[in-house]
Amino acid sequence: MTVIKQDDLIQSVADALQFISYYHPVDFIQAMHEAYLREESPAARDSIAQILINSRMCATGHRPICQDTGIVTVFVRVGMDVRWDGATMSLDDMINEGVRRAYNLPDNVLRASILADPAGSRKNTKDNTPAVIHYSIVPGNTVEVDVAAKGGGSENKSKMAMLNPSDSIVDWVL
Known part of the structure; x- marks a missing residue:
């Protein structure tokens, strides 16, 4: 059984965000x-x-590399045989603490652009939390975390269409 320490996960997320910001x-x-x-x-x-x-x-x-260091999107695959050693936070909270550390690192402060209430008061969280987190619980004893800082433009692409029940979604997308 693999044992994961809370601070190791937090620091890994923070380090990953710093790394992808400049390489x-x-x-x-x-x-x-x-x-x-x-x-x-x-x-x-x-x-x-x-x-x-x-x-x-x-x-x-x-x-x-870019001033828009993005909406943090995290893909987590957690093995069913993983044990969390001394964790006092939820996995969401661990990931968001890693984001917070990365975006507030004094040596390379990243631009926080997440709003606490985008449809209401539009107050910036100042630490780019919360992250968008996607989970998969998988067989095994490992935790895999893929971190992306997707600039606002990457999430801002959309098109609306009303299709008839007989229409092909594939044809519309193509």
Whole structure:
């Protein structure tokens, strides 16, 4: 049986949010570099070069890649055989404490954009909580946590349509 400590989970969430705020994935950097080498348009090459330079500056200076450090979305897969050692908080509270720590870290304060009551008083929580948390309880003895800081624009894409019962949802989406 795997034993998970409350503070380890909290700190892992905080560290993950800091990490993804200033590092692009390696495959993205490699793909951008390859695109730069293939690009024939001087304007497009300059744009790609600026993205690569900005990425390096963010990684070196540990500063956010984008000012919109996003709505924290967490996907958690909890094994049924996991034991929580000395936990005094719920899993929601642990994850939100990790978010709070990440967004208030003095060395790299991230921009908090979550509102406590988006339809009412619209008061900023100042620590980007609560996170959007998706759970799966799975067989096994591990906990897997995927953390994303989705900028507001990534959640702001929608289209409304009224379909007849005989209409194909797949055709509409395509």
